[in-house]
Amino acid sequence: MKIGLRTIKTAVAATLALLAANALQLLFAPAAGIIAVLSVGNTKRTSLMTAIYRVSSLILATIIAFICFQILGFNPIAFGVYLLLFIGVSVRLGLEDGIVVNSVLVTHYMIEASFAPALILNEFFLMGLGVGFALLFNLVMPDLQKKLKEDQLVIEEMFRNLLQKMAKYLNQPEQEAKLLDECNGLLSFINDAQKRAVLHQENQWMAKNGYFKEYFAMRRTQLRVLGDMIDLLDHIYVDEEIIYGVRHLLQITSEQFAEANDGKQILAEIYQVYENYRQKPLPQTREEFENRARLFQFLQSFTTFIQIKAEFTKQS
Template identity: 60%
Template sequence: MKIGLRTVKTAVAAVLAMLLAGALNLLYAPSAGIIAVLSVGNTKKSSVDTALARLISLGIATSLSFLCFTLIGYNALAFGVYLLLFISISAKFQLTDGIVVNSVLVTHYMMEESYSWLLIKNEFLLMTIGVGFALLLNLYMPDIEKQLKQKQLNIEENFREILSGMVRTLNQNPKEMLDKECQKLLIFIRQGQQKAQMYQENQWQRTDVYYEEYFSMRRTQVRMLSDMVNLLKDIEVEETLVENLRPLLEFTVETFHEANDGTEILKRIDAVYEIYRMKPLPQDREEFENRARLFQFLQSFKSFIEIKTEFSKSIAKLNEETASE
């Protein structure tokens, strides 16, 4: 049985919260531990957001329950009316995470049949201690940047494999399941995006959006790549018409890398365009349609490279702005 880091942090936060609440002689001290369990998030940012939202939510819950219990009585009917109002308001203001935990705290008012300042202070202390220890334990997060860099390498290798498959199947019926490979790559990129978001939310001071932008760029590229694969299936032209395209794809495979901004590839694409413009016009409709698909393939390939070029420019500009601040 494997025990994860989040599980350990949750258990420690709960124990510490209960011990502190007990040491302060708070009523319903175990509730602080339960609050801690429900407040340990996946990232530092999520823990801070949860803490603030639940404190605000507790203020709303206390006010609503006071009205309900005072007007109707300290009974189940009043609690039901409170829930109708509290759940509706929480949903409207996106505070739904606090519905369960704050409703538990509200039952303390019902059982004590009191809204004394000491009891209200007691409930807010329980909440503060619970979310406080959850936040404290979440200050430590393992650095996942190495994982992100490894995912980058894996993704780029997958791109190279698909492009190599295109070289092999150019101008013939593709036997490789390149479209399925594109779908697998898309799933892998989505996983990278999730990791990148987690990495970003664990940064207190830095606004390093590079990894999120990188995986977003590759996600756009893989969709374009999928379109190219579909076009490739229907391209059947004379070998002389693809003799310049094949070296272009091979060069892309050899130079496909995170640091490559694609400018050299774009120059080679323009050179291939010029060669195609010098070719004799198609002689019949079938040849025309095949040439059209080949031209569309080259257009899609150019867009595929331009996505990376624009990304490189935007990151360079962002770095310049950050350096000048």
């Protein structure tokens, strides 16, 4: 059985919250531990927002419970009316996360049949200890930056391999399925990297550093364009003399494919290939014309592929 970091943090936070509540001689002390269990989140920012929402929700719950119990008495009917009002208002205010835990705390008012200031303060201490210890232990988060940089290197290497194989398989339509399989594998890896990037961003207290998230989104967009290019390969077959320029473009792109490359040199190479093709003799048959048209479409997609990275570099 593998015990993860979050499980350890949850157990320790709950234990300390319960010990602190007992030390302060609070009523219903175990509630502090349960609140801690429910408040340990996946990220620092998630835990902070959970703490803020639950304290705000407790204020709302106390006000509504006070009105209901004072009018209807400390009985199950009053609690049911409280739930109707509290759930409706919480949903409207976006405080749904605090419905369950604060309704449990409200039952303490019903059990004690009191809204004495000391009891209200007791409930806020229970909430404060629970969310406080959860927030404290969520400061301990693994640093994903090194892993994200490794993900970048892996993705770039996978792109390089794809581009090299595309250059190799030009005029070999039967190889398209192999390339599409590799695209799907790369897409799966990028999706996983994006999830790690979101966690990394959510674990930053101050600056919202979304570079990695945006980087992987950019590579995903590029991959979608690359998939369109591979689809075209299945329908292109032209003379080697004509295909040479595209093969050269794919090869140099695979060699230069990297995070730091702004794509300007490759874009210049693409435009040069366009110019060379314009000087070639016109197609003589319908088949030649259709293949040449698909080749130009391939070049247009390739231009888009490089422009996506160029635009990302400009904005970063």
